Amino acid sequence: MHNELTAQDIAMMQKELEHRKLELMPELIEEVKRTRAFGDLSENFEYKAAKQAQNRNRSRIRYLERMIKSAHIIEDRAGADEIGLFDKVELYFEEDDEIETIQVVTTVRCDPLQGRVSREAPLGKAVLGRKAGDRVKVETDDGAAYTVVIRSITKEMDDGNGTIL
Incomplete structure (x- = not known):
């Protein structure tokens, strides 16, 4: 099944995807490295929190990529006196x-x-x-x-x- 999205929806998703891949992911990788150095990983809350943040980001990236890939672009075709998208x-x-x-x-x-x-x-x-x-x-x-x-x-x-x- 296709996701019916507007061109603006796709643009917003691509912008978020780019931010998550190019800016947020390197920050999260560094945070995992930094907190790993704190010692015993079984009791290292900071490390666990950093890994969870990294996993949430990866999950969101997969979601956005899947949505963009399966998107079917729609346009509002409502008449001037009819209810259309974003009205x-x-x-x-x-x-x-x-x-x-x-x-x-x-x-x-x-x-x-x-x-x-x-x-x-x-x-x-x-x-x-x-x-x-x-x-x-x-x-x-x-x-x-x-x-x-x-x-x-x-x-x-x-x-x-x-x-x-």
Whole structure:
């Protein structure tokens, strides 16, 4: 399966990958060497922490390389009055009588606590391509459903905000 990412997602991943390989990895290797000199490795907390940091970095490098390699680049093709990627959307949740603003983003940049909802999430899928004024039924993965009304759409561009998961 391909990861559907934007060109900006790929660029952000490549930048992080380069930083991790060229800057962070040499620092971590030096830290492992430095802490190894402290003596008995079985009781050397600093050495264990340095090795763990090195392993986390290697794991993240493998993840980023795999994501980039398997990526399928997508573009936003939404009309001027439709919800597309990176647009900010004001929603009215009827059951809760609440208004919330979300931004529909790619899966690797979702952060629900910051209002960034993945285009693959039930809410993201339901509103993508819809227009202001539409009443949309959102079906969750567990079979439950709720209704939102799209109050407004603010067209946005992919500005590179948000961290890559």
